């Protein structure tokens with residue numbers, strides 16, 4: 882889509898430029914942003930990618946999630962075999978849960 886058409890779409894939705902429109906709707910789900918601007922959600926995805934906004938809104942990688950979990954002592958997954966094995970936590974509660982799990986498995 883030519884850039885001036887994008888700007889036309891943005892102006893109809895009340896924004897000065899498509900860039901401004903994409904930035905202003907960056908916090909919304911793609912479907913919702915698309916509805917607001919009058920374009921399809923794949924278009925929103927493309928526009929966000931062009932502005933580098935897709936990465937900022939992306940979910941954290943599994944490694945980052947596991948790291949955040951290990952830092953958060955109040956996370957309910959501590960004290961589970963999952964916490965130990967899948968999330969790599971070696972706190973006392975997770976280690977104990979893992980030991981118990983192994984013991985039960987050998988049962």
Ligand SMILES: [Zn+2]
Nearest residue numbers: 959970972975
């Ligand atoms: Zn733990």
